[in-house]
Amino acid sequence: MRIKQTVLFLFLFAHLTAMADEAIDSLNxxxxxxxxxxGNIGDNDDVSKFQKxxxxxxxxxxxxxxxxxxIAPDGLQTMGLKQSIETDDGIRDEIIQKLKGKQVALIGLDGGVKSRYGLKDFYFxxxxxxxxxxxxxxxxLRSRSK
Structure with a gap:
């Protein structure tokens, strides 16, 4: 039993480590x-405010x-992402498609768009x-409180 747990742990650790090093080429x-x-933010001042x-x-x-x-004037910018982005163009196109004319959107864990916002309507x-x-x-939250 102990050996199975150790093997499972090593497998998961190796898998997660490999995932952290992989570059992404799609939001999926x-x-x-x-x-x-x-977001698609065309002004560097707005990008700076958002990042702060x-x-x-x-x-x-x-x-x-x-x-x-x-999507910023200087190219694609990320925060909180461990992986690197393989290509800006594919991700950029996906972002523009998901925004549907708005400047910012929230995407859930399932990959679906949950909300879209104008920049002035966006509040953390x-x-x-x-x-x-x-x-x-x-x-x-429930599993944490147990």
Whole structure:
């Protein structure tokens, strides 16, 4: 029994280590691992403000498995993502398609778009509230309290 547990642990560790080193080439590669905040922000000042807000909320973001992927004037920018992005073009096209004319969107663990926002309508507090009501998040919180 002990050997099986050790083998299982080593297998999972090797798998997770390999995943951390893999480059992603699609938002689907992040499915079931992260919730995403994606955006297309055309002004460097707005990008900077967004990143400062992001940095000030690190604990809450990590707790909710959130990653930021932005299309910025200087190229694709990420925060909280362990993997590197293989190609900007594919991810950029996916982001634009999912935004459907808005500037920011919340993507759930299942890869589905949960909400879209204009930049001026986006508030981390409301996103956190929305996430905390999602069934998977409710289960995460329940399992912690046991």
């Amino acid at each position: 590669d992040l499915r079931w691992e992260y919730r995403l905040i994606i 807000q992001w940095q000030s909320k690190q604990g809450e973001l990590v707790d909710r498995k959130l990653v930021l992927i932005l 507090a409301s996103v956190f509230g929305q996430i905390d009501q999602m069934p998977m998040r409710v289960n995460e």
